Amino acid sequence: MMNKLNFLKPDRKNLNTYLYSGSFLFFIAIFDVFLSSFFKINITSFLPNLVSFLLPLILGILGLHLIRIEFSGIKNLDLLNKNINTNNFNATLTLIIIFAIIKSIAPVTSWFFIDANIAGDTKEACTGSGACWTYIKIWLRRFIYGMYPNELQWRINISFILLIALAFVGYFPSEKLRKFLTLYYVAIYPIIAFILIYYLISGGTFGLVWVETGAWGGLSLTFIVSFFCLIFCFPVGMFLALGRRSQLPTVRYISVGFIEFWRGVPLITVLFMSSVMFPMFLPEDFFMDKLVRVIIAISLFEAAYVAEVIRGGLQALPRGQYDAAKSLGMGYWKMHIFVILPQALKLVIPGIANTFLALVKDTPLIFVVGLLELVGMLNLAKTNPEWLGFAMEGYVFAAIIFWIICYAMSKYSYNLELKYKTDR
Amino acid sequence: MSEQIIEMNEVNKWFDDFHVLKDINLTVAPKQKIVVCGPSGSGKSTLIRCINRLEVHQKGKIVVDGIELSEDTKNIEQIRAEVGMVFQQFNLFPHLSILDNCTLAPIWVKKTPKKKAEELALRELEKVQIQDQAKKFPGQLSGGQQQRAAIARALCMRPKIMLFDEPTSALDPEMIKEVLDAMVNLAKAGMTMIVVTHEMGFAKEVADEVIFMDEGMIVERANTKEFFANPKSDRTKVFLSQIL
Numbered sequence: 001m002m003n004k005l006n007f008l009k010p011d012r013k014n015l016n017t018y019l020y021s022g023s024f025l026f027f028i029a030i031f032d033v034f035l036s037s038f039f040k041i042n043i044t045s046f047l048p049n050l051v052s053f054l055l056p057l058i059l060g061i062l063g064l065h066l067i068r069i070e071f072s073g074i075k076n077l078d079l080l081n082k083n084i085n086t087n088n089f090n091a092t093l094t095l096i097i098i099f100a101i102i103k104s105i106a107p108v109t110s111w112f113f114i115d116a117n118i119a120g121d122t123k124e125a126c127t128g129s130g131a132c133w134t135y136i137k138i139w140l141r142r143f144i145y146g147m148y149p150n151e152l153q154w155r156i157n158i159s160f161i162l163l164i165a166l167a168f169v170g171y172f173p174s175e176k177l178r179k180f181l182t183l184y185y186v187a188i189y190p191i192i193a194f195i196l197i198y199y200l201i202s203g204g205t206f207g208l209v210w211v212e213t214g215a216w217g218g219l220s221l222t223f224i225v226s227f228f229c230l231i232f233c234f235p236v237g238m239f240l241a242l243g244r245r246s247q248l249p250t251v252r253y254i255s256v257g258f259i260e261f262w263r264g265v266p267l268i269t270v271l272f273m274s275s276v277m278f279p280m281f282l283p284e285d286f287f288m289d290k291l292v293r294v295i296i297a298i299s300l301f302e303a304a305y306v307a308e309v310i311r312g313g314l315q316a317l318p319r320g321q322y323d324a325a326k327s328l329g330m331g332y333w334k335m336h337i338f339v340i341l342p343q344a345l346k347l348v349i350p351g352i353a354n355t356f357l358a359l360v361k362d363t364p365l366i367f368v369v370g371l372l373e374l375v376g377m378l379n380l381a382k383t384n385p386e387w388l389g390f391a392m393e394g395y396v397f398a399a400i401i402f403w404i405i406c407y408a409m410s411k412y413s414y415n416l417e418l419k420y421k422t423d424r
Numbered sequence: 425m426s427e428q429i430i431e432m433n434e435v436n437k438w439f440d441d442f443h444v445l446k447d448i449n450l451t452v453a454p455k456q457k458i459v460v461c462g463p464s465g466s467g468k469s470t471l472i473r474c475i476n477r478l479e480v481h482q483k484g485k486i487v488v489d490g491i492e493l494s495e496d497t498k499n500i501e502q503i504r505a506e507v508g509m510v511f512q513q514f515n516l517f518p519h520l521s522i523l524d525n526c527t528l529a530p531i532w533v534k535k536t537p538k539k540k541a542e543e544l545a546l547r548e549l550e551k552v553q554i555q556d557q558a559k560k561f562p563g564q565l566s567g568g569q570q571q572r573a574a575i576a577r578a579l580c581m582r583p584k585i586m587l588f589d590e591p592t593s594a595l596d597p598e599m600i601k602e603v604l605d606a607m608v609n610l611a612k613a614g615m616t617m618i619v620v621t622h623e624m625g626f627a628k629e630v631a632d633e634v635i636f637m638d639e640g641m642i643v644e645r646a647n648t649k650e651f652f653a654n655p656k657s658d659r660t661k662v663f664l665s666q667i668l
């Protein structure tokens with residue numbers, strides 16, 4: 001009995017014995033799972049089914065128990081024990097996670113790479129049991145440019161390259177031009193973007209063929225819609241936030257009403273109304289492109305959310321900041337532009353980033369008015385009779401693209417946060 | 425025109441039902457230094473915040489430098505530019521350097537050219553002996569330095585009147601002196617000052633007159649020597665016995 005208890009309580013005296021026997025059991029457990037998931041071999045098949053299934057877990061727990069030696073003096077072992085092997089419960093969780101990872105690596109890699117096809121350009125080229133990347137390859141142009149004519153796609157490329165280049169202007173201004181940077185990003189850059197898109201992508205003048213917005217689509221449309229919505233919803237949201245805190249009752253009630261209205265309706269309804277109801281209120285001969293209507297609708301919708309986020313930041317500022325600004329003779333606008341908003345906006349960067357990410361991921365909803373961005377094009381492609389049955393590849397592709405966009409945005413917002421951090 | 429720079433006539437103020445200021449009559453002549461004291465909650469802060477309209481009074485008349493305080497925002501901003509204020513919590517702008525704190529209002533309110541505003545700011549910072557901290561941010565300064573920066577910031581607007589609301593109450597004892605020194609120098613330079621403080625040493629050194637407030641009323645106003653030597657009201661006596 002004593003012996004047994006001793007055995008259950010590893011100590012430093014027999015460190016090596018415990019370490020080796022524990023590690024051995026642990027690796028047997030891992031090895032068993034590894035073999036069964038990669039090579040479909042079950043070395044414990046002679047045991048009853050349930051025991052054979054649970055054996056790696058039992059061996060693993062036993063192994064981890066044996067190597068749980070306090071203050072062993074071996075740095076990595078102590079680290080391991082402290083972080084993932086503090087007690088039997090943690091050890092079990094650790095094992096289950098490790099097994100889950102090993103079990104999923106095999107099918108995931110084989111679907112993505114080993115059994116996947118990318119060669120050829122018909123459905124017949126896809127012979128493997130994994131993903132058919134041929135489908136993505138063939139449809140890539142459509143996924144990026146929508147129905148935009150192939151021979152005109154250089155216009156989209158040039159516009160986007162120019163826009164990206166112009167976005168980096170902020171990095172190299174001279175000392176003298178630095179103070180115009182905000183003006184540039186808030187006013188000039190969006191105007192340039194609009195002009196580029198209006199004249200180059202839409203066309204119709206300067207000898208460029210007009211391409212109607214119904215033909216735009218794919219990832220480029222995702223970018224266009226997201227870009228303009230982000231740019232518009234921010235200032236509108238800011239004014240709504242200020243309006244909601246205004247001393248003037250009219251301004252306050254209008255802001256509250258606006259915010260509560262847009263927050264209360266689903267985006268899909270808003271989009272639907274923008275295309276069906278909105279034109280009914282317009283004069284007969286007044287024409288507004290549906291892309292423009294959609295951008296306005298999404299911007300106003302998101303502005304309500306941005307407004308509430310910014311209001312949170314305004315609320316968080318101590319009253320002393322207002323008092324100090326006022327006592328120096330600053331009026332409402334000077335106080336807000338130079339003192340209040342810079343501090344409040346800094347506080348709400350994470351919240352704003354959140355709203356913006358949601359916005360980007362909401363863009364697929366514009367399919368309700370017949371605009372097909374990336375996900376819309378996927379849905380179109382998957383119903384093509386020649387390419388039936390590849391929905392999975394399409395959605396995985398879209399998920400990866402959206403994840404990259406959103407991850408980049410979230411990293412960027414995190415950098416902004418660090419850049420503008422101040423001690424209080 | 426009277427020669428008084430501040431005139432308060434029968435001023436009353438309520439916070440909802442709570443009567444904070446009751447029939448306040450107060451006149452201040454140019455270059456006068458007045459210390460306001462009284463128990464907590466007696467309305468001292470409210471009184472001086474009414475002078476630059478950080479608080480709005482409901483009844484009575486306040487005239488500052490010949491301009492009556494009213495709803496007219498133009499008047500208010502003009503008066504605020506002439507009346508500097510220093511707060512208990514410093515209230516520096518944490519996102520701006522000390523120098524920018526000092527130049528912000530001169531540049532955007534008084535339209536001083538940036539170069540000139542910076543020269544002025546450095547001179548004011550030098551007077552309170554923190555010119556070497558100009559490039560730092562408020563969060564990097566000690567409490568005493570922050571409060572002196574706040575004084576410099578107010579002075580950069582070239583005010584005619586300075587209001588101080590318990591400028592040393594949030595400071596550690598060893599930092600109180602450096603702030604009081606800055607205020608003494610300012611007083612010697614001939615500034616009109618109204619100071620809410622419990623630093624009776626400061627009151628004795630610079631104040632022309634001391635006002636004692638209790639429960640929203642001015643209970644006693646007297647020449648400094650007179651005030652400390654033989655206070656008239658019983659409440660003043662009790663207060664002084666507690667604080668000295």
Ligand SMILES: Nc1ncnc2c1ncn2[C@@H]1O[C@H](COP(=O)(O)OP(=O)(O)OP(=O)(O)O)[C@@H](O)[C@H]1O
Binds near residue numbers: 444463466467469471
């Ligand atoms: N914004 C406000 N709303 C409601 N009541 C207030 C407000 N500000 C102050 N009061 C009340 O008015 C009274 C006077 O406040 P005030 O700040 O003027 O006192 P004080 O004499 O400066 O006190 P202290 O020495 O503690 O600073 C207090 O009872 C306070 O609770």
Ligand SMILES: [Mg+2]
Binds near residue numbers: 469589590
């Ligand atoms: Mg007070």
